[in-house]
Amino acid sequence: MNIATIGTSTITERFVDAIGKTDVLTFAGAYSRTADKAEKLGAPRIFTDFNELADDASIDVVYIASPNSLHFEQALLLMKHKKHIICEKPMFSTSLELAEAFKTADDNGVFLFEAFRNLYTPNHERLKNAIAKVGPLRHSFLQYMKYSSRYDNVLAGEEPNIFSPKFSGGALVDLGVYPISLAVSLFGKPEKVTAHMTMLPTGVDGSGSVILDYGTHTCTTMFSKITDSYLPGEISGENGTITLDHVAPISSIELTERRSGQKEQLAVQEEENDMMYEAEAVASAIKSNNREMYKHYRNISEIVIHITEEARKQNNIVFAAEAE
Structure with a gap:
């Protein structure tokens, strides 16, 4: 599965490194409002237009590591474009946002995982x-x-x-x-x-x-x-x-x-x-449609x-x- 990232902090760099150690994910692109920051991640493709990332059918999964308050809006748009989400903690600001996001995930047949790496x-x-x-x-x-x-x-x-x-x-x-x-x-x-x-x-x-x-x-x-x-x-x-x-x-x-x-x-x-371990487990769950595992981690997030x-x-x- 092809994965793109949002965010250019140290945590994103570590996640990109983790992607390279899995057998189920391929680092395909990175989004940043500033292209030179995204280029430092070594992504094959750079997105500076968020809608372009959302519209790209070749991207299966998106890892979100933007500032906390931006997670909700970004995740909702991406899920409405049928993309699975791995979102850095805290995933959202409120329980109301969380409930709406999980409903959006269900309505669009995608997974929404919070990145509790531990x-x-x-x-x-x-x-x-x-x-x-x-x-x-x-x-x-x-x-x-x-x-x-x-x-x-x-x-x-x-x-x-x-x-x-x-x-x-x-x-x-x-x-x-x-x-x-x-x-x-x-x-x-x-x-x-x-x-x-x-x-x-x-x-x-x-x-x-x-x-x-x-x-x-x-x-x-x-x-x-x-x-x-x-x-x-x-x-x-x-x-x-x-x-x-x-x-x-x-x-x-x-x-x-x-x-x-x-x-x-x-x-x-x-x-x-x-x-x-997080990248491998979540990607494998998405690929195999492991609803039981998804329900387990969803409950923890809630x-x-x-x-x-x-x-x-x-x-x-x-x-x-x-x-x-």
Whole structure:
């Protein structure tokens, strides 16, 4: 299948590299308003007219990595032109946009996947299979905290896209979705969501925590784009504890048995560019029309956006897409 990309950031460069490692995708084109930026990706064809990309029948799939607030409009037009979509997280600004987009996908017989790269890896599957070994779950802690160079712009009085409500930015939707999506993949939909944010003068969060209440199990997720953290993640049950080095990518999964103290390493060595697993899995699902897999990841996207929407509501974070 032929795939085109939208966006020219580092994440797009990594995805293009991942495409080259798959057997089911061929990098066929790149869209950018500025041709020289798209040329740096090494695309066989450059699109500077969005409608031209949408009209090109040779393009089967489009990977969207534009600013968050542009995802919805771009995805809808492309799906109406019968193109499958892999959209960077956060896929859309609101649950209403998500619902409309999935309906558009269904109406046009195409797939719409959110690019939760951390959920497609071999070590994610190993972590998921290990949960039962720790017994009844009681508490888990998952985090993604990484200082953003764009925060320096905020400190200088500017409003970069990633920290702007106009572009649906903030730490929650940029980094928080990694631990939150992992929690949803492992534990399902929480019964209650409680969120606390550190707000920036731009109107979005710079860091925060979202507590997911599962009744007999509490999962604390933390995220930040204004600090770094080197804390490991933990999943604790009555019979043992799983320690993981990070949520994306997961390179170490250590299981400690409570009674004996015995430790077991469960992780395997993964490819350096873990986006390869995402690209391969999604493309294979599209090619084989794997509706069961599609339903699984679609459900995760729906739960995650309702969590982030509730978290933003509790902290009075309103995106321009909602205010209009």
